[in-house]
Amino acid sequence: MRKTLNVLGLVSLALLLAASALAGDEGGGKKLDGKKLFKEVCKGCHGAEAPAGEYAPMFLIQEQWTKFFAEDYATTHKGLTVSESDTTKVLDAITPEMLEAIRAFCLEGAADSEHPMTCG
Numbered sequence: 001m002r003k004t005l006n007v008l009g010l011v012s013l014a015l016l017l018a019a020s021a022l023a024g025d026e027g028g029g030k031k032l033d034g035k036k037l038f039k040e041v042c043k044g045c046h047g048a049e050a051p052a053g054e055y056a057p058m059f060l061i062q063e064q065w066t067k068f069f070a071e072d073y074a075t076t077h078k079g080l081t082v083s084e085s086d087t088t089k090v091l092d093a094i095t096p097e098m099l100e101a102i103r104a105f106c107l108e109g110a111a112d113s114e115h116p117m118t119c120g
């Protein structure tokens with residue numbers, strides 16, 4: 001009986017480790033999901049009828065997205081906070097890694113790309 005319990009204990013420990021390894025891959029994994037981030041981060045201010053203007057990858061061509069991320073974003077989004085209740089600066093809330101993933105998604109779905117994408 002004791003032995004059986006030990007084996008069970010080991011098995012559940014192994015399962016637990018496997019599960020946390022999987023969870024780690026999904027959450028803090030190296031490859032960030034640009035589409036998901038665009039939805040979560042950008043769409044909050046750039047959804048349909050948003051005062052800041054609606055934006056989706058296919059709203060601009062690749063050249064415009066490249067210029068936006070390289071030059072304009074840092075200036076035009078500088079003073080903005082995440083929301084009225086969350087006063088974290090947008091520029092701080094979006095890490096360089098997140099921004100890179102979003103940039104890649106926008107370029108991939110730009111108006112002149114192979115697969116223009118309507119929404120993040």
Ligand code: HEC
Pocket residue numbers: 038041042043044045046052055068072073076077080081082083090094099102
């Ligand atoms: C907190 C709200 C907010 C968030 C978050 C936000 N934006 Fe904006 N965005 C604005 C506002 C406000 C403007 C208008 C700035 C202006 O006209 O000076 C703007 C302008 C833009 C423009 C027009 C070009 C420009 O620079 O003015 C683009 C493109 C854009 N945003 C894309 C994005 C993308 C992509 C993200 C996600 C990485 C994002 N925005 C996140 C509020 C936001």
